[in-house]
Amino acid sequence: MKNKLLITLFLFGLVAAAGAQAVTIGFSPRTGDVWVDTRLGDINTYGRGNPNGFIDDVVGGFGAPRPLVRELYYDRGWAPGDIYFACALASQLGRPCLEVVDYYDRNRGQGWGVVAQRLGIKPGSSAFHALKGRVGKGHERLHGRGGPKASGGPKGGRDAGPPQARDQGGGKPDKGNKGKGNEGKGNGKGR
Template sequence: MQPKSKTRLMTLAAAMATLLGFGTASAQDYTFGWDPRSGDAWVDTWLGDMNRYGSRYRDPFVDEMVRYYGAPRDLVTDLLLNRHWAPGDIYYACAMASVMGRPCRYVVEVWERDHEQGWGAVARSLGIKPGSAEFHRLKKGFVPTYDRWARPITIDSDLQRDFPGRAKGADKQKAAQAGAQSKGKPAQGKGQGKNKNGNSQGSGGKH
C-alpha cells in the first residue's frame, strides 16, 4: 500500500471512530484543554467524568442539556462537535446559566473570554460564590443528571442532607449494577419485572 493511501485510510478510520463515539478525547483534544479549577474537588472529579460520558454518548448528553438545562440544541451540538469544547465545560456552563436564570449562551461567552481564570473565578464573577445557596444548587444538580443517565455517582458530604437515601452503600450497589451492564450482564432496573414464568420483561433505556 502506498504511504499516501495508508495515511488516508488511517485518517478515515480515526474519523469513523470519532463519529461512532469510540474512545475518549484527551485534554489536548479540547479547545481550552482541561483544567476546570472550580474550587471544589468533587465538582472537578465529576466534570472530568462527564468528559468521558459526553464524548462517548453524545446524543444522551446533548438531550440532557436541552431538556433539563434549557440549552439550544444547535448550540450544544456546535460546542461539542465543531468548537471542540470539553463536555464537562458545556455541562457546567449550561448548569450555571440555569441556576442564574440566564441563557446558556451567556455563560458560554463568559467562559470563552475568561477560561484561563478557571471555573471558580468565573463563577464568583457571575455571583455564584463558594458555600452560597446558588453553588449548592449547582452541585446538587449533578445527581439527578447522573441518575437520568443511569450512571453511578458518589454523593459528596455537602449533599448528603439532600439525598438521605443515597448512602455510600447505595452508590456502591449502583456502581456494581453499572459494572454488570458494561460486561453484558443485565441488571434489573425500574422498568423491569418478571412474568409468571419467572422471565424478565420490560427494559430500561440504554445509553
C-alpha cells in the first residue's frame, strides 16, 4: 500500500513537472533575438507562477492599465511573456499598450519580431537595443536581481535609462495630469 502511494505521488509529480515545463517549452515569442526570447520565456514562467506579482510589475513598469493586463492574462489567455513584450514595446514606442495588443492580435502569426519591425523598431537599431534593455531589466527585476523591488531604488530599474524612455508612461500615474492621454493616466478604460 505504501509503495502504491509513493508511485502515485511520483507519477503525479512527473505530470505536474511536465505541465509546468510545457508552458515554458510551448511559448515561442519569435522576436528574432534568441537572448530576448530566452528572457521572455523566463518571464513567462515567472508570470505563470506569480500572476499578481507579474501583473503588478507590468502595470508599474510600463504604466499599462491594470484592467487590460488582467483581461489579457485571465480572460484572453495571453502568455505572460506576450503581455510583457506587448507592454514593453508599447512603452518603447510611446503608444498605449492596447494599441500594440490589438495590432498583435491581428498579426499574431507573424511573431513579435515582425510586429515590432512593422511598428517602427528595426533590428539592430538603437530603439531595438533600448527595448532589449527593458526586457533584460524586467527579467532581473522579476528574478530579484536589481531594480526597485530588489534594491529599493531606481538604480537598474524602470526609472533607469534615458529621460525620453522614462517619460513615456513608464512610471506611476501623476494625479495632476489626468486625461492628458499618457499611458497609465486617465479614465482606466484600457487606453
